[in-house]
Amino acid sequence: MSVFRSYDIRGVFPTEIDTAFARDLGVALGRHFLGVHRGKPALHLAVGRDMRKSAAECAPALIEGLRSVGHRVTDIGMVTTPCLYFAVQRVGADGGVMCTASHNPAQYIGFKVCRELAIPIGYDAGLKDVEKIMGQPAPAATPGAVERVDLDDAYIEFLTKQADEVRPIVVAVDGSNGMAGKYIEKLFSHFPAKLDGFYLDPDGSFPHHEADPSKEKNMREIGNRVREIGANVGFCLDGDGDRLGVVDEKGSLVPGDLLAALLAQDALRAARGKAAAYDLRSSKVLREAIAAAGGVPLQSKVGHAHVKRLMAEKDAVFGSELSGHFYFQLRDRSEFYADSGLVALVHMLAIVSRAAQPLSQLIAPLAKYFHTGEINFHIDDSSAALDAVRKEFADGRQSELDGVSVEYADWWFNVRASNTEPLLRLTLEGDTAAKRDAGLERVLAVLSRFGERE
Numbered sequence: 001m002s003v004f005r006s007y008d009i010r011g012v013f014p015t016e017i018d019t020a021f022a023r024d025l026g027v028a029l030g031r032h033f034l035g036v037h038r039g040k041p042a043l044h045l046a047v048g049r050d051m052r053k054s055a056a057e058c059a060p061a062l063i064e065g066l067r068s069v070g071h072r073v074t075d076i077g078m079v080t081t082p083c084l085y086f087a088v089q090r091v092g093a094d095g096g097v098m099c100t101a102s103h104n105p106a107q108y109i110g111f112k113v114c115r116e117l118a119i120p121i122g123y124d125a126g127l128k129d130v131e132k133i134m135g136q137p138a139p140a141a142t143p144g145a146v147e148r149v150d151l152d153d154a155y156i157e158f159l160t161k162q163a164d165e166v167r168p169i170v171v172a173v174d175g176s177n178g179m180a181g182k183y184i185e186k187l188f189s190h191f192p193a194k195l196d197g198f199y200l201d202p203d204g205s206f207p208h209h210e211a212d213p214s215k216e217k218n219m220r221e222i223g224n225r226v227r228e229i230g231a232n233v234g235f236c237l238d239g240d241g242d243r244l245g246v247v248d249e250k251g252s253l254v255p256g257d258l259l260a261a262l263l264a265q266d267a268l269r270a271a272r273g274k275a276a277a278y279d280l281r282s283s284k285v286l287r288e289a290i291a292a293a294g295g296v297p298l299q300s301k302v303g304h305a306h307v308k309r310l311m312a313e314k315d316a317v318f319g320s321e322l323s324g325h326f327y328f329q330l331r332d333r334s335e336f337y338a339d340s341g342l343v344a345l346v347h348m349l350a351i352v353s354r355a356a357q358p359l360s361q362l363i364a365p366l367a368k369y370f371h372t373g374e375i376n377f378h379i380d381d382s383s384a385a386l387d388a389v390r391k392e393f394a395d396g397r398q399s400e401l402d403g404v405s406v407e408y409a410d411w412w413f414n415v416r417a418s419n420t421e422p423l424l425r426l427t428l429e430g431d432t433a434a435k436r437d438a439g440l441e442r443v444l445a446v447l448s449r450f451g452e453r454e
Contacts, residue, residue, distance in 0.1 A: 003110070004131045006419035007122045007303055010101055010110030013054035017109050022058035022099075026065020027138045028130045029113060033071065033095055036115065036126070042070040042144055046091055048077065048084040049099035050179050050240050052204030054109040059099040062111070063146060066097075070141035075148045078202065080179040080241030082340035083155050085118035089332040090154060095121075100179075100240040103212035106205050112240075117336040119312075122305040156183060158332060160190045163346045167353035168192040169232040173345075174222040175200040176211035180241035180341055187342065193349060196229050211238050213245025214323045216253060223251030233352045233359055237341045243324040244341040246348060248359040255373075257282035258366045260320035261289035263344060266351055267318040267328070268293040277310050277319035277327070279303075280402055280414055281374060281427040285366050286320070301402040303419055308337045322374065322427070369429050370436040377424040379451030382417045385424060389415050392446050411439040415447070423454070 003011035009025070011017040033043050045066055049059035055078075063073050076087045084098040095115045101108035113121040121127060171193045175181025181200035188195040198221075199208050209218045213236040226234040226247055236245040246254045257278070264276040264286065272294035278286050279302045290297040300310045300319070307319045307327055319327035319337070326344040330336055352359050379385050389404050396406035403416025403425075413428035426443060430436030444453070 002131070004123060004127050006124075007120065007305055008102075008110055008112045009127065010104060010108060012107050013058070013109040017054075017058070019057050019061040022061035023065040024135050025111065025130070026062040026067075027069055028065075028133045028136070029097065030066045030069030030071050031133060031139070032126055032130050034069070035129075037094055040094075042072060042141070043094040044072045044074065044092065046074045046076055046084060046087040046093040046096035047099070048079040048081075048087065048096070050081075050101075050204065051078055051177075051202035052101065052106065052109060055099045055204070058109055062097060062099060065138070067144040067146060068138045068141065070144050072144040073146045075146055076151050077148065078179065078182070079151070079155075080183070080340075080342070081112055082242055082338055082342065083151065084112075085114060085336065085338040085340075086155055086158060086332060087149075087151055088114060088116065088118055089334060089336055090151060091149065092333070098240070102240045103210065103214075103238040103243070105210065117334065118308075118338045120305040120308055122303070125305065152183070152186075156186050156190070159183070159187055159342055159346055162328075162330075162343050163350040165354065166191045166193060166346075166349045168194070169349075169353045170194045170229065171196070171349065172222060172225045172229060172231040172234040173197040173200070174225070174234070174236040175202075176213070176218070176237055176239065177201060177203040177206050177208060178211040178237055178239040178241060180237035183342060187346075191349060193353065196225065196231065198225065206239075213238055213243060214256070219245050219247060219253050223247045223253065227251040233348065235345050235348070237345075238324070241341045242339045244326060244344045244348075245324055248363060250360055252360065254359070254363055255283075255371070256320070256322045256324045257286045257371075258363050259324075259348075260326065261286045261366050262351055262362060263320070263326055263347055264290050264295065264318045265293040266347060268295040271295075271317045275311075275314045275316040277307055277314070277316050279307065279321045280405060281322040282320070283369050283371050283429055284412070285369055289366065299401065302416065304339055311337045369431060370433045371429045372427060372436065372440060375426040376418075376454035377426065377447050377451050378422070378454060379424045379447070381450060382424050385447060385450040386415060388446050388449065389443070392442075408439075411435045413439060413443055415443070424451070
């Protein structure tokens with residue numbers, strides 16, 4: 001599988017991506033940016049990196065490649081991916097590159113690329129062209145300048161302005177040894193909440209657990225800590241700080257789509273009539289919650305490029321994905337759309353602290369349907385499998401926004417090819433547990449003819 005993925009570039013260091021690759025990528029990206037901004041002889045680009053040792057080696061090589069094409073680079077150092085998006089706005093850059101492998105294990109490294117206004121550059125929006133010109137010689141140019149800028153204080157100030165009043169509560173935070181941990185203590189110094197933080201030191205070897213809050217096993221420690229100290233809420237961040245996992249005061253995991261319902265309703269309090277986006281794997285209760293708050297529900301394909309594009313097109317104030325990505329309509333000098341684990345955290349601080357009831361009770365009315373979560377299948381012929389699904393469930397209302405979705409009166413499901421792995425992914429929900437289980441049995445009977453469940 002190519003290191004050029006649907007949304008970013010990602011591979012094992014140094015066998016798939018090394019410093020030579022990073023420099024060549026800088027040259028190719030530099031040439032691509034010149035094509036996007038025709039008429040400009042050189043551009044201003046921001047570059048950040050995460051805490052991996054491989055990032056510390058690859059980021060300077062990337063910068064060297066960008067400069068060799070003539071671009072001016074603002075190096076913002078070791079930051080979260082959302083901070084890179086913020087930096088593009090704050091320093092007035094034409095685009096940015098983040099050297100990170102997000103939540104992937106320690107042996108991985110990669111790059112996330114955006115244009116101005118944090119507009120993502122995915123495979124279909126430019127990375128395909130970058131892949132084609134990788135390794136070609138750089139055109140002759142006077143090397144661009146590089147400046148090192150520390151935006152930590154400015155970013156903390158930006159984060160603190162994202163929520164209204166935060167009242168005194170007890171909060172546990174698991175930084176997962178990812179990049180968000182760098183900001184936690186400074187951020188909480190601006191709020192009356194009592195912090196119990198752990199694994200806050202950025203460490204790219206991830207010595208305690210994977211930096212992926214979408215996996216339940218990685219949420220166990222934060223759940224235990226909440227119960228031990230009697231916290232009101234617990235948060236867990238991922239490797240590069242663009243996702244958030246949450247447990248309630250009982251230490252129980254709050255599903256991403258139910259959490260999104262709370263955040264969407266909060267965003268719509270001051271923006272009634274505006275739109276909120278969600279990916280099509282999410283519970284239908286999210287669509288209902290957005291409508292009940294006076295918002296316009298927008299169903300999106302899976303993936304940050306699709307959610308951000310839809311939000312920009314429809315002037316949406318909020319967006320979400322089942323995996324714990326929460327997107328916000330933000331402003332710093334100009335309006336932009338970005339996902340951020342810490343912005344979501346700050347909003348949840350305000351929601352939980354001002355509520356007259358605990359988080360579990362806020363979530364309870366939303367847990368009205370029965371969802372399977374995402375189920376993966378190793379299937380070689382995904383096209384044949386999807387065709388079989390279309391035929392077997394022809395009596396349902398079908399749509400093909402992303403893969404195949406089928407909806408009945410009291411249950412629905414979606415089957416789609418993964419954008420990052422050679423898998424088919426199934427999500428299914430029923431109005432009752434019996435409807436969920438019966439529907440799942442039917443879909444499994446079809447998919448099992450083509451491959452194995454993970």
